Structure formats: structure tokens, C-alpha cells
């Protein structure tokens with residue numbers, strides 16, 4: 001595999017695209033791979049600060065939340081059953097443990113899913129192309 005496949009496209013190249021893995025894991029711009037895609041935890045920026053890509057037309061919809069529900073929810077249920085049957089803790093342990101794990105994991109999964117969905121939208125629909 002050539003090493004150039006992982007390098008970000010030049011900001012002046014409107015047809016270039018950053019690798020999906022980088023965009024999803026780092027939450028960076030799908031075109032240049034340098035500017036931040038998200039502001040705060042989950043809010044999509046209006047424009048890439050590095051290359052100026054207009055991101056206003058992109059919307060991941062409910063996809064990131066669905067990913068969090070399926071992935072984190074299933075993992076939490078399996079974990080809760082395992083902890084219950086292995087250690088038999090009092091209920092207050094479950095009440096403290098699972099929200100402390102599920103809430104940050106949900107935000108992390110939603111950030112990755114949102115960045116991935118916006119990058120796929122940009123690649124296949126080219127919304128905001130040429131801005």
C-alpha cells in the first residue's frame with residue numbers, strides 16, 4: 001500500500017479527501033484533514049477553519065445516536081449481566097457504575113459516528129463543494 005494514501009489532501013485541492021479513519025477518530029475536516037469538524041462535544045462547525053469547506057449543508061441526523069444505542073447499549077447490558085452474576089454487588093453499585101461508563105462512551109461513539117457520516121456525505125454527495 002502506498003504511503004501517500006494516508007496523507008491528507010492539500011487544502012487547495014477541492015477534489016482531495018482525508019482518510020476516513022483519520023476523520024472519524026480525530027474528528028477532523030473530511031477534505032483537508034487538518035481543521036476540526038466538531039465544536040464542543042457534538043456540534044458540527046459551519047466551516048473548516050483550515051481549508052474553508054462549508055459544512056452547513058451536512059447533517060448526520062440520528063445516525064450517531066443509533067450507533068451509540070446499539071453499540072454502547074449492548075455492551076452495557078452484557079457488562080451489567082456479567083458484573084451482577086460474577087460479583088453480585090448491591091444495586092447502588094450498578095446505579096453508580098453504569099452511568100459513569102455509558103455516558104462518556106456514548107459521547108465518544110457519537111463523535112466518531114458523526115464525523116464518519118459527515119465525511120461519507122461529503123465524499124458521495126459533495127455538499128458544499130467548491131466553497
Ligand SMILES: [Zn+2]
Nearest residue numbers: 029032048051
Ligand atoms: Zn478542511
